[in-house]
Amino acid sequence: MCLNLKKGAIFVADSHFSEVNVEFLSFLEKLKKKEIETSQLFLMGDMFDFISGESRYFVKINQKLIDIINELSHNIEIIYLEGNHDYNLQKLFPKLKVYKRESQPIFAKYENKTIALAHGDIYTPKGYDIYCKIIRNSALLIFLNFIDFNYWLSKKIYNKLIKKSICSKMKDFDSFAKKRLSYYNSDIVVEGHFHQGKHYEEKNKLYVNIPSLCCNKKYTIFDGKFITTQL
Template identity: 60%
Template sequence: MFFELKENSLFVADSHYNEKNKQFLIFLEKLKSKEIECKQLILMGDMFDFISSESKYFVKRNQKLLDIINELSNDIDILYFEGNHDYNMQPLFKNVKVIKREKQPLLLNYKNKKIAICHGDIFTPKSYDIYCKVIRNHYLLIFLNMLDIKNFISKKIYYALIKKIICFDFKEFETLALKRSRNFDADIIVEGHFHQGKQYTFGNKRYINIPSLCCSQEYSILKDEQFIKIKLNK
């Protein structure tokens, strides 16, 4: 595992990959062909509209992308921050380092600065924390998979998520970002989850929200201490 961010690291968040939102597949194929190049890739969570290692239906639906990620991890340092749509992921990967929700934020060093990275669904009410522990329980998910005869549960989840509207302008986001930044002991805070792609400076802290690859077709590159948004060309 690496503990220092490298120059030109790529950050990708909230692609919510499904049959309608295919930007993540396009991005991965560009990495594979070396049209996009990097040595360090940070996947910020909710990369799939839903997946867990226990769900055979969703693993099968997303196997092509999982295979590409595993292939890329032979040459690229990849960190995968689990989100609220993708969890219990480590069994699906060989060389990718998966950061579970309870291990977030992860603190990394970059040019003598301390950077805190997380998906963004932490520092939440206790009731949500309990919900997260229950829904991620390995044995519960195995049991539910056994009940998923002919994938009727999984298909209902899949098609319900496809209809969900996830791209919106959060008008009070700066207020929320300020409130959230107070929870972090770091110079730079990097989150996904909120799909806003905005940056703020609060005193001696910088707050970075990585854009949603699904919503704005953008990812970010860390260069000269700046998080620069890059448009994904199809």
């Protein structure tokens, strides 16, 4: 499937929403109040510090955001690229276009350009691919729910996640971006995941890393170019 990228589209990545990273809620509330406006929204993955469709505790504590996103989806085309912290989401967001890791990259067109979009945790070593399949396994997640009495396991995971440091800068972004471009067959590559919020261009090809909303308090607007914008 190839989407048409619209002028004014907004890209948001890696907000890792939790009680200590609340920027995503602020962003969604501004969309709801039309302080921020768009007809097309790309959620580039890791929007929640953790959530899956099977995880009762994490669905419960994130229900306010789930409800706002579903409300917005009646008027905005929302594309959700699942990340490594948020997956098996289609049941939570029935009107969204939700793409699992194995369906990424997805492709969009703008004028004569082809744009590849992914959360970013693809083209990785085989061991990581196996790990991703295991942690996304629905039967395993349902079983973990079954033994999660009084949410002891979920709370343990949550407390570990909110203490984790996730914001750092790469020493050689250009070399990294050049390598990422080599994995894709497109004019433009757009990824989240890496929390850098930088661009790299080489031989008429462009690599765009969407900034982490929780690290940089920024998102990206597409207006023919990818423009970094302060929340």
